[in-house]
Every structure is written in structure tokens, then in C-alpha cells.
Amino acid sequence: MKMTLRAITACLALLPVAVAAQTGVNPAKEDVSERQRIYSPYVERSVRNNDFAEGVFWGDTHLHTSYSTDSGMIGNRLPPDTAYRFAKGEEVLTSTGQRARLIRPLDWLVISDHAENLGLAPMIAEANPDLLELEYGRRFYDLVQAGEGYEAFILWGEEGVAQNRDLLNSPKITRTVWDRQIAAAEDHNDPGRFTALIGFEWTSINTMERPSNLHRVVIFRDGGEKASQVLPFSTFDSYDPEDLWDYMAAYEQNTGGRVLALAHNGNLSNGLMFSTERLNGRRINREYAETRMRWEPIYEVTQIKGDGEAHPLLSPDDEFADYGTWDKADIAGVQPKTPDMLPYEYARTALQVGLQEEQRIGVNPFKFGMVGSTDAHTSLAATRDENFWGKMASAEPSADRYEHYVIRSITGNDELSTYEYETLASGLAGVWARENTREAIFNAMLRKEVYATTGTRIVVRFFGGWNYEEDDVYRPNAVEIGYDNGVPMGGDLPARPAGADAPTFLIGAAKDPWSGNLDRIQVVKGYLDEDGNRMERIYDVAVSDGRTIGADGRAREPVGNTVDVETASYLNDIGDAEMRVMWTDPDFNPDVPAVYYVRVLEIPTPTWQTYDQAFFGMEMEAEVPLTHQERAYTSPIWYTP
Numbered sequence: 030m031k032m033t034l035r036a037i038t039a040c041l042a043l044l045p046v047a048v049a050a051q052t053g054v055n056p057a058k059e060d061v062s063e064r065q066r067i068y069s070p071y072v073e074r075s076v077r078n079n080d081f082a083e084g085v086f087w088g089d090t091h092l093h094t095s096y097s098t099d100s101g102m103i104g105n106r107l108p109p110d111t112a113y114r115f116a117k118g119e120e121v122l123t124s125t126g127q128r129a130r131l132i133r134p135l136d137w138l139v140i141s142d143h144a145e146n147l148g149l150a151p152m153i154a155e156a157n158p159d160l161l162e163l164e165y166g167r168r169f170y171d172l173v174q175a176g177e178g179y180e181a182f183i184l185w186g187e188e189g190v191a192q193n194r195d196l197l198n199s200p201k202i203t204r205t206v207w208d209r210q211i212a213a214a215e216d217h218n219d220p221g222r223f224t225a226l227i228g229f230e231w232t233s234i235n236t237m238e239r240p241s242n243l244h245r246v247v248i249f250r251d252g253g254e255k256a257s258q259v260l261p262f263s264t265f266d267s268y269d270p271e272d273l274w275d276y277m278a279a280y281e282q283n284t285g286g287r288v289l290a291l292a293h294n295g296n297l298s299n300g301l302m303f304s305t306e307r308l309n310g311r312r313i314n315r316e317y318a319e320t321r322m323r324w325e326p327i328y329e330v331t332q333i334k335g336d337g338e339a340h341p342l343l344s345p346d347d348e349f350a351d352y353g354t355w356d357k358a359d360i361a362g363v364q365p366k367t368p369d370m371l372p373y374e375y376a377r378t379a380l381q382v383g384l385q386e387e388q389r390i391g392v393n394p395f396k397f398g399m400v401g402s403t404d405a406h407t408s409l410a411a412t413r414d415e416n417f418w419g420k421m422a423s424a425e426p427s428a429d430r431y432e433h434y435v436i437r438s439i440t441g442n443d444e445l446s447t448y449e450y451e452t453l454a455s456g457l458a459g460v461w462a463r464e465n466t467r468e469a470i471f472n473a474m475l476r477k478e479v480y481a482t483t484g485t486r487i488v489v490r491f492f493g494g495w496n497y498e499e500d501d502v503y504r505p506n507a508v509e510i511g512y513d514n515g516v517p518m519g520g521d522l523p524a525r526p527a528g529a530d531a532p533t534f535l536i537g538a539a540k541d542p543w544s545g546n547l548d549r550i551q552v553v554k555g556y557l558d559e560d561g562n563r564m565e566r567i568y569d570v571a572v573s574d575g576r577t578i579g580a581d582g583r584a585r586e587p588v589g590n591t592v593d594v595e596t597a598s599y600l601n602d603i604g605d606a607e608m609r610v611m612w613t614d615p616d617f618n619p620d621v622p623a624v625y626y627v628r629v630l631e632i633p634t635p636t637w638q639t640y641d642q643a644f645f646g647m648e649m650e651a652e653v654p655l656t657h658q659e660r661a662y663t664s665p666i667w668y669t670p
Contacts, residue, residue, distance in 0.1 A: 060525035068614030076486030082461035088137035100152025104422030107408035137224035144261035148206025243296035293329035300370030303379035318394035362438025398664030401456025417637035477519025531617035546604025597643035
């Protein structure tokens, strides 16, 4: 389908997934006078559903600046202020002196610098007197002054992080930097226009014998008045997430504020991220499950360090499962990956494990929504492949950056190392909310009305219910119907009405006007058979270009590929700009629990490696991916018998 940009824009405006947001404050129900008839069909909308999402807001939950030690000590010179200005659409100079700008601003941002020795690099640069009074502070400073900054970073890692030892142990320094970070967020927060959420990253690697990525990003709903009453919780305080949850509970109790956390990179956890066993060796119980879901409603499913939706060994019938797969080892390249770890690392299977655990203990510990974010350590929240700025400042655009290490195995075994060419220009978090404010964005995360993309801005809506009609998805008020007769992504299907055969789902997707057309919409279903075994099924529910969906629910014919690798270009003369469908589960069993989410695929487009190859006039190695299909993953909808 060939469409001009103007036609695409018009299409998006008409789609029931329209993105325009309303920022006015609606009256409370008790303030609305009783009337027999109301002409305006919209005045009661927010009364019926106070969280009626007026628009999708794009952001990044996971960005690092020079305040993160593993960023600032190895080349990132850009503070939070620059990160915010870049996210808001301003041109900035990168740490390597290159000009950079986004194609479109973000709507919101979480700067999530590592809590561990927060701000060490700028404190060194400033010759902070509190730092120079400390033994290791002076050692770090002297090394940097001698031009041995990387050696200072290695010293910090080997004698500090590797031994779970706080070499500075200075709440005073942490307070100085944390106050600066809060001040930057307050300066840039502009309700209705741009939201700066205060946050940090808790960076647990478990133990060096088993260095597993258990990291969490902690996000505050509140402003500086409340967030400043605490200091960030670091792995030096504890490497167990259960202790992080205690910290979060204490924050809410003592301040009256709200806070949540999201985990990321289960693919580097070596089976621990969604393990049914706690770090203390005990089996997950009901209290653990309730506590985890209280504090961790969402999961970062895709980012620079690989895609965590599915793994080809876990989903052998899914031809799209092998996307951005990182499955060599753990976060430090120590322990090789083994197949038994995989079910507890990837979101799709973890959702099924959650169904199993709910049957065992009565509560689902892995009932999470999904977002994407960058984890960029460059201060640059850039997710488009032609505008990719790498994981670290050392991986900003250059002819040889694809060969750089991202994870260099500390064992010296390069088979367990990971290289820059294996990174993704991912991802983004789409949040359906009433308005662009801290409260609305945070509340949308709490109710899981959020979704992930690999960096593109595909617009997706997903509703589930029992009595949607075939034409509902094509009605101009389809979104209102979705809310009134069911639940949005992140919700639980209401109890099955008498006589209802199977749940129905309203799904709409629109392409990013500045990216590839849509290949297909899929529903991914996880369920348990009657013996309690994990099962999954993929249904192609809408496909482009008149292709056929077979009796098995799949369209086996590929969409095609228009990518010209030599010029790093492609054509949007295949695929569709918009897709809508009302889908009913043809294999529904009312006696078994199930979980559904939507995956939307674009047509093939060039990877960042292809753009680098064309720009720098060089040739990538054979194993480097030159085309890919960007995608979106919605938060699930659950069915419980």
C-alpha cells in the first residue's frame, strides 16, 4: 500500500488509537449535576472511567548520564540537564563532539543513574573536597589526573563492585549528587508538555560466583519534596530485591509518596529473573508473589542489551523469536548459558510460569506489563537505527564501533563476550494515559496500560472482553467501546458471563509515519493444559497485502523485503499503514488459565549496522544482521477460570 505522509497522518487521526491528549482536569462525579439528557457524548467518559486514556505518550524509563560511574568514568561527559534537553528535541553535542538530535521529541523520561557511588565522575572532575578526603576518592582522582581514567574505573570495579564493597561509603557525596539530579528533574518537568520522572537504578549482580543481572529501575511518582527525603538504595545496601521492596515500602510509609520498580534483562540473569526460587533458597510463596507484584507491575522486555520477549529454543514454532538474542552467558561473561536457565529469563515463558505458580500458591508472581527502554549510557535516548548512539560513549558512531566489546568476559573467554554489533537500537515505552503528567504516566504504569517497542513508534491498542461485536473495531468510538465492554492491555478479563463461549479482543495498530509499514498483528497466547503444563500458541490475526491466514491460524508467506543494503534504504510499497481486527480465541478452554498479548511486526528495514556500513563506506562481518523487523509488544490481558 503506497501512501503519502499526509495520507498516513490523516489515517492516524481517524484511527481509534489516536494519539492526541487532553490535559484538562475533569470534574468529580459528585460535582456533575443530574440531567435527563446530555448532548455531548464525552462529558461522562471520565466519570465512567477516570483512567480513560486520551493518548499514547512516548518515553524512556532507563537512561544513564555522566552521573553513573560505569558511564561517566569511561567517557560520558553529559549531565542530566543535557539528557533532558536532548529528549525534549534540542540539538546537543555528544561526548565525542558529534552533533545529535531526535527526529521527534520524547514526551517523558526517567534518568536512572546507578545508585552505586552515584556521581563519582563529576565529583572527580570538580575535585570535590568531600571526595578528596577519602582514601579511594583520592586514588580515583589521582589516576584520572594522570590520564588513567579507565584504570580508575577498573580499580572501582575490581576492588569495589566485584567484592560488593562501597569504596567511598559517603552519604554526604550521594546527597550532593542526588539533590542535583532531583533539581534537574524539577527544572525540566513541564506538566502537559514534558514529564521528568525522578528515578535511579539498583544494580544487583547477585554474586561474582554467579554474576546475574537482577537490576531494577526505581521510579518515583512524586516531586523533589518527597523524593529528596531518601537516598537511592544500592547493591552495597543489599543485592536481594526483597530488601529493595522493603526500602520502597518504607519510602511510601514515611513520605506518603508512591514508587514502583521494573526489572530488566532477564536474558542476562542466568535463570534467576523469573526463578521460582528466591535468593535465600526458599520456594516462592504467596507473600513473595503479592509483594513482588505490589512493587514491580511492569518489566522492561527490550533494550540495547538484547530482546527479552522470546527465545527460539523455547518457541521453536515462532519464526520471529530469534530477534536480538543474547544467550551466551551472564552479565559479566562468567557462567555459560544452559538451556535449563532459559524458561526463567524470557517474558513469554515467564508469563506461563506465573500461571503455574498461581495454581500452586494462589497468586501470580509474574503478572507484569511490558515496556521497552534504552539503557543507553550516553545521555542520549535515541532509538532509531539511522540515529543510533550506542551503549557507551566509546560506541558513538565510528567505522569500527561494531567491533567494540559491550561485555568483555572477565574470564578472558571471548566466546562469552558480547560485541557492539550485537546490540539493538531499542527501545521505547508507550504509555496510554489521560495526560502528560507525573501522576498520569506513573498511574498508567501501575495499571499496566503500557507497551514496548524496539524503538519505532507503532501505535497499538488492545482490549479484551466477552461481548464485542465484529463491527466494533471499525466504529469511530471503538476505544470507548473497548473500555465500556472490557478491559485494556494490562487488565484481567471479567468473569465469564453465562452463555459466553470465548473471549473477544479489539486490536488496532497504526504504523509509525517515519518507519516501515506493518507486516502483521499477532496474538500470543500462553496457557496451561489440563495437566498444568506450560503451553503457547501464536495466531496471525491480521496480515498485509492480501495474504492468507491458514487453518492453523498462521500466515506462512513472508511479507517481502525492499531493503537496499548498499544504500541503507527501503520502500514502503509493501505492508499496510493501519490494521484493525476483532478476534475471538478459537481454542478457548474455560477451565484453564490463559494470558494473551499482542505482537505487531513492521516490514523489514535496515539495522543500525547497515546505516553505519553505508555512511562509513565499510563492510560488516557476515554475522552482522543487516535487516530486521521492528516490533511492538503489548502488556497482556489475563483470563482466570
